[in-house]
Amino acid sequence: MQQNTDLKLARGERKVHIVEDSRTSTGDRLRKISRGVWVVSLGAQFMLLFRFLLQLLEANSANPFARLVYAISDVLMLPFNNLVSNPTFGGIVVDAQAVIAMLVYMLATWLLVEVLWVVFYGKRHTETIVEEKR
Numbered sequence: 001m002q003q004n005t006d007l008k009l010a011r012g013e014r015k016v017h018i019v020e021d022s023r024t025s026t027g028d029r030l031r032k033i034s035r036g037v038w039v040v041s042l043g044a045q046f047m048l049l050f051r052f053l054l055q056l057l058e059a060n061s062a063n064p065f066a067r068l069v070y071a072i073s074d075v076l077m078l079p080f081n082n083l084v085s086n087p088t089f090g091g092i093v094v095d096a097q098a099v100i101a102m103l104v105y106m107l108a109t110w111l112l113v114e115v116l117w118v119v120f121y122g123k124r125h126t127e128t129i130v131e132e133k134r
Contacts, residue, residue, distance in 0.1 A: 034113045041109035047073045052098040
């Protein structure tokens, strides 16, 4: 991708060419991979959010939707089981473990995407070439 921009300065005209480096195809692939990683992560986080809300609202655990949410989120909660105790208020459970899991998965996803960019793409930059016309 190449862009031309004309800038008028006090001394005359300058033509500026912004040239992106040759790694654009790698960047395109990494953008797609990054989006895929975020989509999977957000799907997992929504399952944890549904789990949190169902427990908060005292949903019927025999309901098919609730059973599905609990079955999927149980797998996601394995690393966080018995991490902290979940406070209860009059039968309402505040699933603190699910909140911690959501935060950890979000940070881990962000870190993974950044590491992918650093390892496979390096520093993101464009090169600017300035030609002076008089």
